[in-house]
Amino acid sequence: APASSKPRAAGAQAWELASPELREPVRFALEMYNRGRAAGTRAALEAVRGRVRRAGRGSLYSLKATLVEPPCNDPTVCQLPVSKKTLLCSFEVLDELGKHMLLRRDCGPVDTKSTDDKNETFSSFLPLLNKDPLPQDFSVKMASIFKDFVTTYNRTYDSKEEASWRMSVFASNMVRAQKIQALDRGTAQYGVTKFSDLTEEEFRTVYLNPLLKDAPGRSRRPAPPVNGA
Amino acid sequence: PPPRWDWRDKGAVTDVKDQGMCGSCWAFSVTGNVEGQWFLRRGTLLSLSEQELLDCDKTDKACLGGLPSNAYSAIRNLGGLETEDDYSYRGRLQTCSFSAEKAKVYINDSVELSKNEQKLAAWLAKNGPISVAINAFGMQFYRHGISHPLRPLCSPWLIDHAVLLVGYGNRSATPFWAIKNSWGTDWGEEGYYYLHRGSGACGVNIMASSAVID
Numbered sequence: 001a002p003a004s005s006k007p008r009a010a011g012a013q014a015w016e017l018a019s020p021e022l023r024e025p026v027r028f029a030l031e032m033y034n035r036g037r038a039a040g041t042r043a044a045l046e047a048v049r050g051r052v053r054r055a056g057r058g059s060l061y062s063l064k065a066t067l068v069e070p071p072c073n074d075p076t077v078c079q080l081p082v083s084k085k086t087l088l089c090s091f092e093v094l095d096e097l098g099k100h101m102l103l104r105r106d107c108g109p110v111d112t113k114s115t116d117d118k119n120e121t122f123s124s125f126l127p128l129l130n131k132d133p134l135p136q137d138f139s140v141k142m143a144s145i146f147k148d149f150v151t152t153y154n155r156t157y158d159s160k161e162e163a164s165w166r167m168s169v170f171a172s173n174m175v176r177a178q179k180i181q182a183l184d185r186g187t188a189q190y191g192v193t194k195f196s197d198l199t200e201e202e203f204r205t206v207y208l209n210p211l212l213k214d215a216p217g218r219s220r221r222p223a224p225p226v227n228g229a
Numbered sequence: 230p231p232p233r234w235d236w237r238d239k240g241a242v243t244d245v246k247d248q249g250m251c252g253s254c255w256a257f258s259v260t261g262n263v264e265g266q267w268f269l270r271r272g273t274l275l276s277l278s279e280q281e282l283l284d285c286d287k288t289d290k291a292c293l294g295g296l297p298s299n300a301y302s303a304i305r306n307l308g309g310l311e312t313e314d315d316y317s318y319r320g321r322l323q324t325c326s327f328s329a330e331k332a333k334v335y336i337n338d339s340v341e342l343s344k345n346e347q348k349l350a351a352w353l354a355k356n357g358p359i360s361v362a363i364n365a366f367g368m369q370f371y372r373h374g375i376s377h378p379l380r381p382l383c384s385p386w387l388i389d390h391a392v393l394l395v396g397y398g399n400r401s402a403t404p405f406w407a408i409k410n411s412w413g414t415d416w417g418e419e420g421y422y423y424l425h426r427g428s429g430a431c432g433v434n435i436m437a438s439s440a441v442i443d
Binding site: 211 | 252254289290296342343367372382415417
């Protein structure tokens with residue numbers, strides 16, 4: 001759908017002005033983006049443009065949305081006061097028979113748009129998302145793989161919404177794993193692991209160790225060279 | 230160095246452990262190294278306590294992260310490490326309940342190892358498994374095989390995960406490091422990660438270290 005002119009006001013008015021065909025996928029993408037946020041802390045939509053590609057029995061929407069993060073002055077919510085922030089986000093939403101799935105979510109400050117374009121380049125040669133037609137019943141296949149994942153790793157989710165969210169994360173992670181696979185020069189295979197339903201942020205926060213990057217730690221003497229057979 | 234080496238074949242490596250939902254990789258990397266050192270010095274393979282480091286190493290941050298270099302100093306200052314059985318893993322910070330009487334191993338010092346992977350291989354073959362820290366790019370989805378990400382994607386300056394080198398070799402002409410991870414045996418190759426050797430992949434050569442036991 002061609003870009004609509006900038007809406008006069010952010011938030012609900014943006015719906016009217018967006019192309020009708022984009023309304024549902026944009027609503028779903030925004031819902032996923034604001035998932036788990038309390039009222040008053042949710043990002044609002046400022047502008048959106050997008051294109052749609054028919055794929056199998058569904059449609060794949062590629063959206064470029066400008067979101068406005070609300071200011072945050074509540075010390076219990078954010079350590080430092082945050083003024084209103086504008087983000088440029090790329091979403092890819094698959095709509096198959098009314099069932100939506102978020103395949104990609106990349107957001108950054110508005111000035112990182114050039115990186116985004118690079119990401120576009122990344123995905124440009126992945127058959128899953130671009131030139132080749134999406135496999136028939138992509139979301140049905142993805143649901144089946146996700147179901148295997150849940151069984152294999154004995155996953156339980158508190159609610160249907162949580163399960164739906166986790167499936168979206170899983171689908172997005174499958175795409176990420178495919179990118180990593182395509183760019184690996186070794187013999188490694190990437191794909192479904194027990195961490196496949198975690199966002200990158202969750203995985204990094206829970207399982208990795210940021211201290212390693214920052215501090216050299218205590219200085220130690222170098223080991224003597226190895227000599228002899 | 231010999232063309233291939235694997236300390237798992239020589240009984241110097243305990244079973245793969247699981248850090249759970251906790252950023253305690255640094256503790257597992259260090260206990261893995263000390264387990265190897267103690268085996269090579271005293272001939273006994275003991276599974277050592279990471280929880281003791283989480284609780285009692287006040288320089289590091291338990292599940293929020295830590296540095297192997299600090300952990301070696303903590304082991305020296307505390308007076309040693311208890312075994313896994315005596316001070317079992319909980320995966321979260323608790324009150325330090327270390328007891329010097331229960332310590333089964335001690336270390337005298339720690340050393341920083343070369344950034345030259347040839348020398349690292351030689352050191353490993355002669356002296357035992359090595360604590361290293363790498364960029365964990367791609368490891369969330371790693372299933373098996375020798376990982377060799379593009380350098381920009383796996384920058385040696387964004388190190389964020391500590392692991393243990395237990396061996397090295399070649400698989401159909403691709404040189405690799407055999408790396409013991411701490412994410413359980415249901416991840417990777419039975420808990421192990423294989424990373425390209427000789428190219429500084431993911432910074433594997435940046436933070437190599439070992440305890441010293443006289």
